[in-house]
Amino acid sequence: MNTIRTTGARQIPVSKALRTMLKLILLGACVATGINSAISPASAQEPAFASIRKAGELRCGAALAPPFVVRDPKTGAYSGAFSDLCRKFGEDVLKVKVRFVDTTWDDMVAGLQTDKWDLAMSINRTPAREQVINFSTAVLRNDTDFVYSRSDPKLPAQIRSVADIDKPGVVIAVVQGTTDDRAITPAIRQAQILRLPDADSTRLAVISHRADLLADQSEPNLIFQAAHPDWAAIFRPDPPFNLQDVAFGLNKSYTPADLNLLNQFIEQQTKSGFVQTRVDAAVKQAAQSVRQ
Structure with a gap:
């Protein structure tokens, strides 16, 4: 039987079971030290x-x-x-x-x-x-809004709901394949959706009266309205069509x-x-x- 020394001269017998326990404790301490090193701030990802x-x-x-x-x-x-x-x-x-x-x-x-x-x-x-x-x-x-002319005879001067624009004979221009196109398609049942290749084409369609409304993102529509303050107005659907x-x-x-x-x-x-x-x-x- 082996012995283990204490701080004094006395020696205490050490059994085989105790030796095994001491080894397990020592092994656990080594594993814990390795884990702590792996997650220490020094090795963490730098912001x-x-x-x-x-x-x-x-x-x-x-x-x-x-x-x-x-x-x-x-x-x-x-x-x-x-x-x-x-x-x-x-x-x-x-x-x-x-x-x-x-x-x-x-x-x-x-x-x-x-x-x-x-x-x-x-x-x-x-x-x-x-x-x-x-x-x-x-x-x-941002959301999908509609720009229109306040003098358009097909539309009320102040649009209050989608029902005011979703009517036979009304034409809505939108850039084909955009989120705006996908947002208005399920909601518009009677008006015609005029799908065009780019934003300039949709704006020109409204200016030339080929279309009655332009469906586009909120902020670009603000620019379009500000460029034509004498006739352009904006309708913002409630609830929103495409809030992102x-x-x-x-x-x-x-x-x-x-x-x-x-x-x-x-x-x-x-x-x-x-x-x-x-x-x-x-x-x-x-x-x-x-x-x-």
Whole structure:
């Protein structure tokens, strides 16, 4: 029988069962030490914004979406509510330079996944996109509205319900295949839906009286109305047809700490009125461009 020493001279006999127990305790301590090392802060994933601070640059993926993302065709300078937010977040919060990376909506999500930009600006939050990228809290919400002429004899001067526009002989222009197209199709039973290839075609259809109404997103419709204040009015359905969050997109590597930092910034800028001020300014500027 083996013995184990204490702090004094006395020796205590150690049985085989006790030796086995001591070995198990020692093995458990080693395993616990290994687990603690694996989850220690030193080896945890570094927040993405910490890496961006080290790199000294925040890259904002930019696809045109007036009045949220606007690009001056002469200077290439970006403005609009999301452009101004991205710039302010990079310069004031992260303390880095901000670079806008030109892209298209077809490439926006893929660019996030392949690290071509750090934030995607003005991207609608959809279930399909949530499977592959993260989203910030909503900067604002968008819906499908209708622009029409107050003098159109087929329509009341003030439209109050969908029933006022869903009548035989009324023509509604919409860009084919968009979320607006999918939103109005189930609701419109009697009016004709005129599906056209792009937004310019739908606006021209209303201006030329080929169509009576234009179905489009809320903010672009605000620009269209502001460009034609003498005749254009907006009908906003209640309940909404196509209400969606418009937010920043981030790739899946961003940590909860990253999202919390960005979300707190967005909430502060929303409460302060900064977001609405920048939307209003961009709508006014875009409307002036349309009139010129």
